[in-house]
Amino acid sequence: MQDLQLFPFDSEISVEHRVSKYPLMRYMGSKNKLVHWIHETLEGLDFDSALDAFSGSGVVSYMMKSMNKKVYSNDFLNFSSVISKGVIENNTDKINAHDMSILLDMDVKSEDFIQRTFKDVFYDQADLLFLDKISSNIGQIGSKYKRALAYAALFRSCLKKQPRGVFTISGNLDRYNDGRRDLRLSMRQHFVEQVAIYNEVVFDNHKENASFNLNVFDFGSKMYKPDLVYMDPPYVPASDDNCYVKRYHFLEGLSKYWKGEEIMENTKVKKIKKKHTPFSYRKTAIQAFEEMFDKFSDSTLVLSYSSNAYPDLETLVSIMKNHKDDVEVKTKPHKYHFGNHSSVLRSNVNEYLVIGQG
Ligand SMILES: C[S@@+](CC[C@H](N)C(=O)[O-])C[C@H]1O[C@@H](n2cnc3c(N)ncnc32)[C@H](O)[C@@H]1O
Secondary structure, eight states, X not given: OHHHHSSHHHHHSOHHHHHHTSOXXXXXXXXXXXXXXXXXXXXXXXXXXXXXXXXXXXXXXXXXXXXXXXXXXXXXXXXXXXXXXXXXXXXXXXXXXXXXXXXXXXXXXXXXXXXXHTTTTSSOHXXXXXXXXXXXXHTTOSOHHHHHHHHHHHHHHHHHTSTTSSSSOOSOOGGGOOOOHHHXXXXXXXXXXHHHHHHHHOOOOSSOOEEEOXXXXXXXXXXXXXXXXXXXXXXXXXXXXXXXXHHHHHHHHHXXXXXXXXXXXXXXXXXXXXXXXXXGOHHHHHHHHHHHHHHTTTSEEEEEXXXXXXXXXXXXXXXXXXXXXXXXXXXXXXXXXXXXXXXXXXXXXXXEEEXXXX
C-alpha cells in the first residue's frame, strides 16, 4: 500500500490528461488526432517496453511514456530525436530562471551563419540574430536534457512564426499575414512562452527511456529488445511528395547549426539534401516492410496504416503473417485535411492498426 502512495500526484494524472498537454506541431502525418484510439488499443496488449520507431513529433512516444512504459523513441531526423531527448528520455530536468538568463542574455561571441544564410528567407533580421545567439547560448547549458528542451522550445517557436508551419515558402510572406498573434510575437517572446510549455510536460515515469537518431534498420533490436514496436513510417505519396526534409529542413539544420549539412544554394529556401527512405517509393516499400517486420519479429508489432496508402492492407497483413502467427486489424474512419494556401481538400480514409503477436 505504501509503495502505491509514493508518487500520488503522478499516478493520479490520466494518460489522456497528460497527452492533452503535449505541445502540438502540425507535424506531417502526426498521429495526435488518433493518439487516444492508439492508446485504447495498446492498453489491451501486454508490454513493459516499447520502441516508437518513427517518432516524428513524439506524441505517440509521450502517450506510451504516460502509460508508464519504458520508451525508446527513434527518428532518422535529428530535430525529432532532440525533441524526444527533451521530453521522453528526460525524466527530471526543467529549464529554470538561471538557465533562462544564460539562454537569453549571455553575450558570448556567436557565429552569424543564420543571419547570413537566411536573410529575407523566413524571418526578419532581429529574429535571425536571436537564432544565432541562442544557438550559441544553448551550448553554454550543462545538462543535455535542458539543451534538448531548449531546442524543442526553439523549434516550436520557429514553426509558430512560419504562417503555414512548414519551410517550403520564403520571401515576402505578407499575403499569409492574417494578423494572428503567432506572427506578431518576436522569436524571443515565442521562445519564452514555449520554454514554459515544454517545462510543463517533463515528468518522471521512473523508467530509463531513451531517444535515438537512427535509420530504423540500424536500431539495436537485439540489444534493447523492446516488448512492442510501434511503426508509423511515411506512406508512398499518391501525388506530390511526402519529403520531411523539404518541409522541416530549417529545424533539422538548426538542431545541429547546419554542421555536416550541405545547403543547396540554388534553392530559394536554402534546403538541405533530402534523406532517402525506402518507405516512400513503390519500388522499395514492400521489401522495406518485409525487412522491418523481420528485424522486429521478436516483439509485438503495431503498424499504423491508412486506406489511401501503398501497399494495400491485404498485402501488409500477408507480409506481417510471414513473421507473426496472429495478425489482427483495428479500423477507424478518419477525415484528413490536406491544406495548401489556395484550397483545403478533405478526404475520408480508414486508419488501421495492424497488430502482430505470437
Ligand atoms: C508519419 S511520420 C511519424 C509521425 C509520428 N508518429 C507522430 O505522431 O508525429 C514518419 C516519420 O518517419 C521518419 N522516417 C522516415 N524514414 C525513416 C527511416 N528509414 N528510419 C527512421 N525514421 C524514418 C520521418 O522523419 C518522420 O518523422
